[in-house]
Amino acid sequence: MSASPSSIDLDRAPGASPPSPRRILHLDVDAFLASVEQAVHPELRGRPLVIGGLPDERNLVMSCTYDVRARGVRPGMLLAEAARRCPEALFRRGDAQAANRLRRAVARVALRTSPLVEEASIDDFFVDLTGCTRLCGPAFATAERLRAQVRAEVGLPLSVGVGTNRTLARLAGMLAKPGGVAEVLPGYERHFLRALPVHYLPGVGRTTRRLFEQFAVRTAGDLAQASREVLFASFGSAGLVLHDRARGIDPDPVEATYELCDGDEGLLRVRMPRSIQRVSTFEPEEGRRERVEAMLCYLVERAGHRLRSHGLRAGSAEVSVTYVDTRPPAVRRRARAAGEGGHHRRRRAFEHPENATDALWSHARALLRSLPRRRALTRRIGLSLFGLSPGAGWQGSLFSAPRSDLGGDGGGGARGSRRDRGVGGGGGARGSRRDRHRRLDRALDDLRGRLGFGRVLRGGSFPLTETCELEADGFRLRTPSLNQ
Ligand SMILES: [Mg+2]
Incomplete structure (x- = not known):
């Protein structure tokens, strides 16, 4: 491939070895x-x-x-x-609501520089400037400009790292904290990594660090010298990934999370979530079972709402519950080692991928009821949805359901009435309970989109109104789920 020298990379270090053409920024909001x-x-x-x-x-x-x-x-x-x-x-x-709003505002500012902006977690983003440097100038100057723009327009302090891949950009940003900009110049990657403490590398946790110490691996430079065979034998493929990172190699691409658009706050999500988690902590701890179930019902509603807003269905669900463990610490440690701690979880697949609140709720409730029940206060309850797959539309059933299928909890109020007829599609038939619940979901999603999530409540989450403050955005929970 022949390229004129000026088209290669404007911000290349003179005299450095031929740089990788990638220029990645890592933006991280401080605190x-x-x-x-x-x-x-x-x-x-x-x-x-x-x-x-x-x-x-x-x-x-x-x-x-x-x-x-x-x-x-x-x-x-x-x-x-x-x-x-x-x-x-x-x-x-x-x-949590303000946090979500401001996070999207940061993404909007970053999208003015490059279309490749990936939301890595709630407060950090990767921006791929590869191919944009001719348009927006050297990467370091772009990083400084972005930091100033986010400060001025959103009011948040940002640290920015610049590197030839995600790992290096993240590491540079870590050293720039708080509020700085740092760059690892192309060609200086090995130099930069040589003396870097090994636990700075993404993927090296406390346990890995301790094991590395036994091998006398203290810096990323030490790790780069280690044998790949030994690393693979000890850590599996994760060991090889770490070895690459220590040598400045990280081929992972930056995947666009958003696209700019006219509607909804100027942002359109293009990358779908891989799982949805909702967790809430009780403060003080809860002893009444109906309150625990009500909280789970509310978490199901929130998760279901998010699932449908992305046009997704879940393949499986997991319910977790944490009880207060009042036993002495030594007993608790022994119990935990034997898998009998205060934390219980169970995961089960749906028969078919689901996104109807009613189906999610009966599945989640069955999972909760199947978990060991302790005579202790509940500290935490959580719901996770996995195996998400696209499935926007739904097929109304061709034949009306037998009488015995109608009714059930909550939504069965309009049983056989005229009100139920002619709502939505369903080919004119009254439709099965499934179809009616889907229509109900659609109507609720629409209502909540216009008025706020907290304006409509399912009967199942009603007991929460006695202990939790209800606002337009929903209940004010102790552990707000920030990944909405
Ligand atoms: Mg941060």
Whole structure:
């Protein structure tokens, strides 16, 4: 392939070995949830802030500002411990809706630079500038411009890393935190990695790090020298991926998550989620079974709504429940080692891929009821949907269902009435219970799209109104699911 020298790469280091043509940016919002709170409430700017709940609640720190981090507070720490280490910090619950809104605003700014923007998690993005440098200038300057634009337009602080692949961009960004821009120049990858502590590499957790130490592997440079055979024997294919990363090799592409459009906040999601998770923590812990079931029903409603908004169906569902374990720590540890901790989960496939709330709910309820029931308070309940596949439309049944199939919980109120006839398709027949529930879902989704999720509630989640605040966006939960 012949290319004129000027068309190769404008921001190439002089004298460096021929660079890989890829220029990837990694954008990471600093202290995301705390920064969101400060962007929404300007009076909190410059104040020490902890997000997760109030200090007397038994929740964990979800995010905190850097001045609080300097006092030894870390995400994942108990709120009470955070309050002890930094008594002057302000504690807030966090705002999941604002977080989602601002995250999309960051994506919109990034999409003005390149169409290849991937949402990697709730607060970080990859942007592929390959092929855009002639249009938007050197990658480093683009990174600085993006950081300034996000600060000015969205009000969030950003750190940006620039590299020839995803791993290097992420590592550069990590070193630029907070609020900086850093670049690993093409051709200097091995140089940069040589002295980098090995646990900085994505995929090296605490256990892997400890095992590496036994092999005297302390830096990415050490890992790059290790034998691939030994790594494969010890860690399987994950070991080979880590070896590549340590040598500056990461061929994973940046996959576009969004596309700019005119409607819905200017963004269209083009990459579908692979799974949907909804979890909620009870504060205080819940002893009444009907409240636990009501919470699961609400999580099913939210997950079902999201599933249908993407035109997807789920192949299987998992329900998890965590009980408060009041046994002494030593007993608890032994029990956990024997697989008898306070946490239980069960997963089961649907007969056919599903997206109707009614079917999801009866499946989830059956899973919950099949889990071991303990005489203890419930701390957490969660629902996950897996095996997502496209399936936007639904086939109304040709024949009306036998009488015995009508009725059932909640939705069966319009049993055989005239109201039920002529709603939607169904070929004029009254349709089976399945069809009627699908029509109900469609009507509810439409209503919620216009008025807000919390404006309509299923009877099953009604007991929650006694303990949880209901807003237009839905219940204010203790552990807001941020990946809506
Ligand atoms: Mg972040």
